[in-house]
Amino acid sequence: MITLEQVAKTIGELPILEAVSLSVKKGQFMCLVGPSGCGKTTLLKCIAGLRTYEGKIRIDGRLSQGINPKIGYVFQEFSLFPFLTVKGNMEFGLRIQKKPRKEMDDIVASLLDLFLLQGFEHAYPHELSGGMQKKVAIARALATDPEILLMDEPFVSLDAQTRNMLQKELLRIWNKTHKTILFITHNVDEAVFLADRVMVLTRRPATVKEEFLIDLERERDRTSPEFVSVRKEILKELEEEYVEQVDRGYKGL
Amino acid sequence: MITLEQVAKTIGELPILEAVSLSVKKGQFMCLVGPSGCGKTTLLKCIAGLRTYEGKIRIDGRLSQGINPKIGYVFQEFSLFPFLTVKGNMEFGLRIQKKPRKEMDDIVASLLDLFLLQGFEHAYPHELSGGMQKKVAIARALATDPEILLMDEPFVSLDAQTRNMLQKELLRIWNKTHKTILFITHNVDEAVFLADRVMVLTRRPATVKEEFLIDLERERDRTSPEFVSVRKEILKELEEEYVEQVDRGYKGL
Amino acid sequence: MRTHKVFIVFVFVVVWEVVAVLANSRFLPSPLHVGTTFWNLLSSGALFRHAAVSLARVLAGFLLALAVGLPLGVLMGWFPKMENLSVIIEMLRPIPPLAWIPLAMLWFGIGFQSKAFIIFIGAFFPILSNALLGVRETEPYLVEAGRVLGASDSQILRNIILPNSFPSILEGLRIGLGIAWMCLVAAELTGLNPPLGLGYLIMEARDLGRADTVMAGMIAIGVIGYAMNIALRQLEKRLVRWRP
Amino acid sequence: MRTHKVFIVFVFVVVWEVVAVLANSRFLPSPLHVGTTFWNLLSSGALFRHAAVSLARVLAGFLLALAVGLPLGVLMGWFPKMENLSVIIEMLRPIPPLAWIPLAMLWFGIGFQSKAFIIFIGAFFPILSNALLGVRETEPYLVEAGRVLGASDSQILRNIILPNSFPSILEGLRIGLGIAWMCLVAAELTGLNPPLGLGYLIMEARDLGRADTVMAGMIAIGVIGYAMNIALRQLEKRLVRWRP
Amino acid sequence: LSQQEGGIQSIDDLNGKTIAIPGKATVQDFLLQRFLRDNNITATTIIVGPPEMIQTLESGGIDGFIAWEPYPARAVVEGEHMLLVTSREIWPHHPCCVLAVQKEYLAENKDVVLAVLASHMRATAFILENPQEAIRIGVDFTGMSEEVVSQAVQTIEYVYEPNYAGIKDYLEQLLEMEYVSSDDVGDMDTFLGEFVNSQLIEEAAAYSCSNLDRIVRMGYLRADLHQLALFVALDQGYFEEFGLTVELYVFSAGPQEMDAFGSQDIDMGYLGIAPATTKRLNLGIPIVILAGANNEGSALVVS
Numbered sequence A, B: 001m002i003t004l005e006q007v008a009k010t011i012g013e014l015p016i017l018e019a020v021s022l023s024v025k026k027g028q029f030m031c032l033v034g035p036s037g038c039g040k041t042t043l044l045k046c047i048a049g050l051r052t053y054e055g056k057i058r059i060d061g062r063l064s065q066g067i068n069p070k071i072g073y074v075f076q077e078f079s080l081f082p083f084l085t086v087k088g089n090m091e092f093g094l095r096i097q098k099k100p101r102k103e104m105d106d107i108v109a110s111l112l113d114l115f116l117l118q119g120f121e122h123a124y125p126h127e128l129s130g131g132m133q134k135k136v137a138i139a140r141a142l143a144t145d146p147e148i149l150l151m152d153e154p155f156v157s158l159d160a161q162t163r164n165m166l167q168k169e170l171l172r173i174w175n176k177t178h179k180t181i182l183f184i185t186h187n188v189d190e191a192v193f194l195a196d197r198v199m200v201l202t203r204r205p206a207t208v209k210e211e212f213l214i215d216l217e218r219e220r221d222r223t224s225p226e227f228v229s230v231r232k233e234i235l236k237e238l239e240e241e242y243v244e245q246v247d248r249g250y251k252g253l
Numbered sequence C, D: 001m002r003t004h005k006v007f008i009v010f011v012f013v014v015v016w017e018v019v020a021v022l023a024n025s026r027f028l029p030s031p032l033h034v035g036t037t038f039w040n041l042l043s044s045g046a047l048f049r050h051a052a053v054s055l056a057r058v059l060a061g062f063l064l065a066l067a068v069g070l071p072l073g074v075l076m077g078w079f080p081k082m083e084n085l086s087v088i089i090e091m092l093r094p095i096p097p098l099a100w101i102p103l104a105m106l107w108f109g110i111g112f113q114s115k116a117f118i119i120f121i122g123a124f125f126p127i128l129s130n131a132l133l134g135v136r137e138t139e140p141y142l143v144e145a146g147r148v149l150g151a152s153d154s155q156i157l158r159n160i161i162l163p164n165s166f167p168s169i170l171e172g173l174r175i176g177l178g179i180a181w182m183c184l185v186a187a188e189l190t191g192l193n194p195p196l197g198l199g200y201l202i203m204e205a206r207d208l209g210r211a212d213t214v215m216a217g218m219i220a221i222g223v224i225g226y227a228m229n230i231a232l233r234q235l236e237k238r239l240v241r242w243r244p
Numbered sequence E: 001l002s003q004q005e006g007g008i009q010s011i012d013d014l015n016g017k018t019i020a021i022p023g024k025a026t027v028q029d030f031l032l033q034r035f036l037r038d039n040n041i042t043a044t045t046i047i048v049g050p051p052e053m054i055q056t057l058e059s060g061g062i063d064g065f066i067a068w069e070p071y072p073a074r075a076v077v078e079g080e081h082m083l084l085v086t087s088r089e090i091w092p093h094h095p096c097c098v099l100a101v102q103k104e105y106l107a108e109n110k111d112v113v114l115a116v117l118a119s120h121m122r123a124t125a126f127i128l129e130n131p132q133e134a135i136r137i138g139v140d141f142t143g144m145s146e147e148v149v150s151q152a153v154q155t156i157e158y159v160y161e162p163n164y165a166g167i168k169d170y171l172e173q174l175l176e177m178e179y180v181s182s183d184d185v186g187d188m189d190t191f192l193g194e195f196v197n198s199q200l201i202e203e204a205a206a207y208s209c210s211n212l213d214r215i216v217r218m219g220y221l222r223a224d225l226h227q228l229a230l231f232v233a234l235d236q237g238y239f240e241e242f243g244l245t246v247e248l249y250v251f252s253a254g255p256q257e258m259d260a261f262g263s264q265d266i267d268m269g270y271l272g273i274a275p276a277t278t279k280r281l282n283l284g285i286p287i288v289i290l291a292g293a294n295n296e297g298s299a300l301v302v303s
């Protein structure tokens, strides 16, 4: 359970977040969408405890202070440890938790399978393609089986099939382990396919613009009329923000 | 005009490209699609002269040797100069060409407009969101108005509206300046929307699997039956490669 | 920050005072005693004369080391072939400045140049070394990005490698500057006319058994070295604003 | 590469020979002459005895500098408060090793320790400096990635900062090692019992006007320093395989 | 004799003790060896830089040291230590500091050399006649306390005659210990005849001139009371009387001054006979010794 109350953030002169209030229940899957540069990543980092902010963020009812060990995070940008192999990266969190060797090996083996990375366990990040790096980063966050997953555009740079497969896998894991997931994406299709709720953010400074409850059976059919209609509505909301942005010349400072 | 004859590349023990032959005519817009990690980026870097390879690559009929000044490149990974501002990054190529100050300023101003980055000209890359960084990288490649554009998943991480807008802008520029464009994407929809030809690559080691001529009027309607049918066919080809990959356990080494 | 630093210096002086009182040896004068000596040297103008001469020597040696070491380090980092030079450089590097004195005198005589040469010897290697490190550690993607934008080798060096390795280069300058001062006594050991220089001041005081003057000289070197170091840091702050 | 290096050394020796012949001065003996002296010193075992003593002193001072400078540098890079210590460190840094001799003798007497201390003084600052640089230059995203994977401060230091700043730390070690050897003559200037050490060998030969022995001593230091440097590079190659 | 805490009261107490010398092949090195041999004592000798000798003695690192003035005097005045023997008692009239000239310079500028020599002789006479005034000059030039200077001059014999016999004696020892090679020396008397020029002293005694209008580059050692004659000559304006300008170069030790002779950066200079002889031979630096500056002037100090 994640609760945000009037969270705000300004960097220098630039307001990034403004009065963001929302809450994600335990076991819920929420997607965040919003225009480029609106503040989604900043918001996620605030929740993870990687940024300071004004307002209150509660994790399972307790005021968040610093990093919460319950949280797993998939970064938007490249974030692998360049000095560790694929295996070393996947193991990192497990080593921190001082898991026994055997258990680590098992987890890594199954992650290598899941992400079709067999044979690359001893490769260093710079020896991987962009998509493979993304997969390792997701695997690293999943390895420690965190209660809460914050994912910032995790499936970007993956081919359509892998993306579909991983979407389904994520849902399977989520179903099985009742994780709370907060997921940023620009792909509205993906958002509607995955989430219980889709939160649309305004242009910067970001605040909550509109919330959509996606009350469709899983596994969802992307071509069903309900799916298509929610998708359209969300796109319309986003379009509004975009037009507004263009009209105002998107002046940053 | 880009011609590849039997281009092959092996890194260490791992064959990445195998007998890739293709040619892109002057003024053509070609999209490359293929499974994650199959070798698309490697292929593009070979064409740009950033990698060694076996076989022959010709640019406008002449054997390519080293970097060709006609080529502009948009990298898949983060590639901005961290020590330059947005403006500094956009100007970089123009400075190299020793363009007069006035002209540089004009070009940068119009790029800032186009990419909705007004107000951020003096920001450093680490002060930008992921999507904004992508936009600066594209702008940097466009600034010098190269004859040939190699673009490696340029529109990833952008919101749907910005993406659509930039797709159209790219087509407009292409139409006006008759650039030759080679474009990598995982988004088949995007490929069909943009390209004259879509080239499907096999799983690693990459080679040409199938070519699709997209002979539709522009501006294309994504919902037209022709569009949808080509899209499906391409997806089917990709699916085949994906399944094959999964079946073979995707052993890398 | 500033008050913290003042506090730390204060603690240092207090510890010194306590140790000096406990040791009660004329070879370890108290801060007060040293302070008085320092003040006398300062107000008589003697310290200033010594310092000015030394500063000129250090600056000359340091700037020479910069002028040779920086480009050489950058080139050695850039051209794999040049790296072979390292065999000579790595052999010359550990040779003590004091051992160079006879050769320095032979080559440059007794004057300003041989002193600057000894200081050059000290400052040269770290400047070269860190410049080389900076160039080698530049991420390949930056070079590739420059290449596809049409930059020539020299443009890539100037416009990408240099700004990118600035922090490392500046660290080399800082280390080199420290070592330049470190070599001052060795440089001023011999053939001084007039007998001026902080290194000379220290060694003369050492001969005469004046521990307070030795320390006053050390402090003078410490303070000037510190000031120059601060100047370099300011330069860094202004030029490397782009760091996250 | 190897043949290139041999070639460069060869060119160096040839140039030296030519210069020596042209200069025709006993101050600058020819390589052949120096080589003979070197060989005599070697075969009599004298060089070995001198080198062994010096090596022990250098290693002791260097390892001490490593043991203190590396953690201190890392901590100063990590904790902003610790950075305030830099005020003392930057003041002590430029003080010449020769100026420390009286204090070193006072504190540590004439034995092994005072020599190790002088060498420590030389090696300490670059090791600290480059460790600090390495830590400060670690990209914030790596630290954040470690944090969200639950790493504590000390785990982040050990498992992220240290491996990531390894190239910079090793450069510091390399510079520090070079300077450790540079300080050898200063360290072996006084309080020798028995009179052994390469620094002593050089200074005695210098006092007696034996330029060939001076150079033989310089070469011995150069070669040992080079060998140790190679060892550090090998270590780097093994530990930093992950660089692109 | 009573021995308190291993303190040394007599020569015999030195047996088995550690004594510091300033360096190998120094005059002090030979003085100590001669002393130990003459008294049939075995002691360990170690090398300590003179500036650190007193503190090392006090911290117990050594039991005694032999050094040139002013270190013995400082040990007596500042630390209340004791001169066990002076070098006068070990080797009477042993040579110490000398006035040397670059050979070529001598050939080309004999008048200047004569003027310097004459000034040196006058200054030496002055020291012997006005010891109190000489001490004042020594204090002014070296910055040492009057106590130290007056203590020091007691053990120093100021002379100007070059000590031919003493130098020969010293050279024989150098040869014996192989610090120099007999190949370089050749015939001893021929060599010494060239190296030590005793004739110029007489010529200088009669030299007079008032308008030389020349500059001479002169080396000397920092804070060395053996070279008091130079300070006196400067103080009393003897050089100026000849129309001579002396450009002073200060060195921290004789071997370095020899290097400056070698690189032809100085024309004349005061320095110890030990580096002058060894480097003259080993490096072939062409210098000629014109005059003594002092004999004796070292002492063995114990706690």
Ligand SMILES: Nc1ncnc2c1ncn2[C@@H]1O[C@H](COP(=O)(O)OP(=O)(O)OP(=O)(O)O)[C@@H](O)[C@H]1O
Pocket: A126, A127, A128, A129, A130, A131, A132, A157, A159, B011, B012, B014, B016, B034, B035, B036, B037, B038, B039, B040, B041, B042, B043, B076, B204
């Ligand atoms: N420097 C390298 N060393 C070893 N292997 C490498 C190196 N660079 C790339 N590879 C391998 O080459 C293969 C192809 O990489 P490439 O980046 O071209 O893939 P891609 O098709 O662009 O994939 P994506 O869609 O994920 O970007 C990958 O399996 C990768 O592991």
Ligand SMILES: Nc1ncnc2c1ncn2[C@@H]1O[C@H](COP(=O)(O)OP(=O)(O)OP(=O)(O)O)[C@@H](O)[C@H]1O
Pocket: A011, A012, A014, A016, A034, A035, A036, A037, A038, A039, A040, A041, A042, A043, A076, A204, B126, B127, B128, B129, B130, B131, B132, B157
């Ligand atoms: N360190 C910083 N200094 C200054 N501005 C910053 C900094 N970090 C982020 N910003 C600004 O904050 C705004 C929001 O950034 P953020 O990364 O949260 O956007 P986002 O919604 O994740 O965008 P995208 O979809 O492109 O990833 C941007 O305008 C960016 O310029």
Ligand SMILES: [Mg+2]
Pocket: A040, A041, A042, A076, A152, B129, B130, B131
């Ligand atoms: Mg973002």
Ligand SMILES: [Mg+2]
Pocket: A129, A130, A131, B040, B041, B042, B076, B152
């Ligand atoms: Mg790629």
